[in-house]
Amino acid sequence: MSRLRVEPDDPFGLHNLPYGVYRAAGAEPRVGVRFGDRVVDLALLLDDEVFATGSLNPFLAQGPARWGSVRSQITEALQGEVDAAAVHYLADVALELPFEVADYVDFYASEHHASNLGRLFRPDAPDPLTPNWKHLPIGYHGRSSSIVVSGTDVVRPCGQRLPPGESAPVFGPSTRLDLEAELGFVVGVGSALGTPVRADEVEQHLFGVVLFNDWSARDIQAWEYVPLGPFLGKSFASTVSPWVVPLTALAGARVPVPQQVPEPLPYLTMEQPWGLDIELAVAINGEVISRPPYAATYWSPAQMLAHLTVNGAPTRTGDLFASGTVSGPDAGQQGSLIELTRGGAEPIAVGGEKRGFLEDGDEVVIGGFARLADGRRVGFGEARGRILPARGED
Amino acid sequence: MSRLRVEPDDPFGLHNLPYGVYRAAGAEPRVGVRFGDRVVDLALLLDDEVFATGSLNPFLAQGPARWGSVRSQITEALQGEVDAAAVHYLADVALELPFEVADYVDFYASEHHASNLGRLFRPDAPDPLTPNWKHLPIGYHGRSSSIVVSGTDVVRPCGQRLPPGESAPVFGPSTRLDLEAELGFVVGVGSALGTPVRADEVEQHLFGVVLFNDWSARDIQAWEYVPLGPFLGKSFASTVSPWVVPLTALAGARVPVPQQVPEPLPYLTMEQPWGLDIELAVAINGEVISRPPYAATYWSPAQMLAHLTVNGAPTRTGDLFASGTVSGPDAGQQGSLIELTRGGAEPIAVGGEKRGFLEDGDEVVIGGFARLADGRRVGFGEARGRILPARGED
Numbered sequence: 001m002s003r004l005r006v007e008p009d010d011p012f013g014l015h016n017l018p019y020g021v022y023r024a025a026g027a028e029p030r031v032g033v034r035f036g037d038r039v040v041d042l043a044l045l046l047d048d049e050v051f052a053t054g055s056l057n058p059f060l061a062q063g064p065a066r067w068g069s070v071r072s073q074i075t076e077a078l079q080g081e082v083d084a085a086a087v088h089y090l091a092d093v094a095l096e097l098p099f100e101v102a103d104y105v106d107f108y109a110s111e112h113h114a115s116n117l118g119r120l121f122r123p124d125a126p127d128p129l130t131p132n133w134k135h136l137p138i139g140y141h142g143r144s145s146s147i148v149v150s151g152t153d154v155v156r157p158c159g160q161r162l163p164p165g166e167s168a169p170v171f172g173p174s175t176r177l178d179l180e181a182e183l184g185f186v187v188g189v190g191s192a193l194g195t196p197v198r199a200d201e202v203e204q205h206l207f208g209v210v211l212f213n214d215w216s217a218r219d220i221q222a223w224e225y226v227p228l229g230p231f232l233g234k235s236f237a238s239t240v241s242p243w244v245v246p247l248t249a250l251a252g253a254r255v256p257v258p259q260q261v262p263e264p265l266p267y268l269t270m271e272q273p274w275g276l277d278i279e280l281a282v283a284i285n286g287e288v289i290s291r292p293p294y295a296a297t298y299w300s301p302a303q304m305l306a307h308l309t310v311n312g313a314p315t316r317t318g319d320l321f322a323s324g325t326v327s328g329p330d331a332g333q334q335g336s337l338i339e340l341t342r343g344g345a346e347p348i349a350v351g352g353e354k355r356g357f358l359e360d361g362d363e364v365v366i367g368g369f370a371r372l373a374d375g376r377r378v379g380f381g382e383a384r385g386r387i388l389p390a391r392g393e394d
Numbered sequence: 395m396s397r398l399r400v401e402p403d404d405p406f407g408l409h410n411l412p413y414g415v416y417r418a419a420g421a422e423p424r425v426g427v428r429f430g431d432r433v434v435d436l437a438l439l440l441d442d443e444v445f446a447t448g449s450l451n452p453f454l455a456q457g458p459a460r461w462g463s464v465r466s467q468i469t470e471a472l473q474g475e476v477d478a479a480a481v482h483y484l485a486d487v488a489l490e491l492p493f494e495v496a497d498y499v500d501f502y503a504s505e506h507h508a509s510n511l512g513r514l515f516r517p518d519a520p521d522p523l524t525p526n527w528k529h530l531p532i533g534y535h536g537r538s539s540s541i542v543v544s545g546t547d548v549v550r551p552c553g554q555r556l557p558p559g560e561s562a563p564v565f566g567p568s569t570r571l572d573l574e575a576e577l578g579f580v581v582g583v584g585s586a587l588g589t590p591v592r593a594d595e596v597e598q599h600l601f602g603v604v605l606f607n608d609w610s611a612r613d614i615q616a617w618e619y620v621p622l623g624p625f626l627g628k629s630f631a632s633t634v635s636p637w638v639v640p641l642t643a644l645a646g647a648r649v650p651v652p653q654q655v656p657e658p659l660p661y662l663t664m665e666q667p668w669g670l671d672i673e674l675a676v677a678i679n680g681e682v683i684s685r686p687p688y689a690a691t692y693w694s695p696a697q698m699l700a701h702l703t704v705n706g707a708p709t710r711t712g713d714l715f716a717s718g719t720v721s722g723p724d725a726g727q728q729g730s731l732i733e734l735t736r737g738g739a740e741p742i743a744v745g746g747e748k749r750g751f752l753e754d755g756d757e758v759v760i761g762g763f764a765r766l767a768d769g770r771r772v773g774f775g776e777a778r779g780r781i782l783p784a785r786g787e788d
Contacts, residue, residue, distance in 0.1 A: 138618065158590075171659045193542070307626070310626070311611070311629060
């Protein structure tokens, strides 16, 4: 038995306590909580069978009352003597996907991002936003099976693209491979078919937040996406950070969303501030190229979940919905290379080299911290991935 | 023990043997095979533990060799004496969703359907098809959690729509609720991240076929779908038939797909005929309004699966991909009301009434049969659903 200590300013102190799934060498997956630079086995720490399956999903399904009481128990237990058998340094374990993903939806909630893309793709349009953009959080379903945990390599996808000036596509490795820095929101308690989740009920369903990289092959996407939306340009991989930060830990980071004009329809009205003061950091090969401020995002997660279910669509434990690329209003705040390089036309400097889009061997790390009103930071860890050459090309 | 008999021309004879999940009154779900107007419990019939969980998915995951040997065992067992405890009349059981759906993708594979919609939505365009249409099977991900089994009522969805001539949307029940008659293809054996399924390997992965109704709220869809595709206009419900017809049972219904010009890229090339001679029948309130011929569909299921995975996206047991609306070239062969009524402008007669789109209380049944080269028919059962008034409106 020993007492675990973390520094007072550690972003993974008792004010955070994010959940994940880890695997020690040769062992089965276990559910753990991160505390400083360690992970603590929750089945052992709390002697609670909900954590015994090695999956976080059964706990996610239990709902806010249990989420709160377990958080209190963890807080108390970590301040006492802890069985050494329950404790591992992060360096000694492998981190797994922190939950089993049910349905996955990606939104398009940043006005700055949507405007930047609108200007690139429709330079002559009077308004860079489509007419629906300020009336609803635009979203689409993505592929759950290709969601991978941080650290998983990403093989450059092959697909069809239309070379400039041509009328027939060619097939081959994507030449415009991009990242998208996002937040992901994890549903704990699902909702039944036919029963919309009202915006003021979202905290009964939403468990926590992860970092998310929605890797995008811009050339494949551009050729395929009219009229039914992105498909193979996105479905080859999406990376999540290994720690689900509970919404409770972010209560001190809640801020109002940017002013919404015109006023949204009643089902999208919020009583609470649902913005989050979270700064993301995007690094390529160790060099930070952008710091997207999530607080600048127009549509909130409460509005996303209310919209997603207003037609009666059910949700399930493990549903993941992501914000879409987070971009701020200023230079150096864009969450994708297509924005930072203006469609590749103005490459940026990365470690003494130029980058329009990602090259084989590049490693992308999306990090992030929430800033609490009391000055403390809540850590998210990172969503990391390295680009491997296309299959058959290495 | 007794011997089960079906008529020689029964579409659910020994040549079919589709799989499903049923529930007798007060009992747990069981996996069964349909034989005539009965369902036979497979865990009892074969004494095989793969069927003992009440889910078809473990069997789907076992692959073609097991699919073949189990089919042989069923064929032999049904020709002998069968334990009466294993046999139920269909009228005595409830049919459940026949498999747990992993990822769901909807394609847009019928040239006639895509052309009909192009003419409606883009009347001034020189070509009703988008430039990519003949180069790749266009598809998009849909919501798995709202896929329901035949017989499940469908509540009219609410959502945003833009009234004609207005610039701001209104919220309320969809006024343009439609059906889409499709086939669904069920993946048995998944494929790993980074490993495309070649067109000539599809039979190692694809288990069987269901009927599918991709209910569509055209007004919600029209307002939301630019630029990221259909979302709430589709995600409120999709109906599958309760029997998965094995691909093996359809071997005698394989026909060439329509000629594909221009020739598809090599990864979409097929060695085998991958069309299927299946005629669908769409009925509203008991009256058949359309008979869409699946054989007229341009892109084949082998091409859909090869395309879906060519970027390295993984597949899983229970993945479902649907054809998109099946429409033929002739009058009375369109698989949706928006086509049959030209966007609602030319309502059709149904039971002495007029229908532009679906009204509350309407019951839609999609049925279908494959025609084997030897003249026998393979039955699919039906995908049935009744429209209930919007929530709060009844």
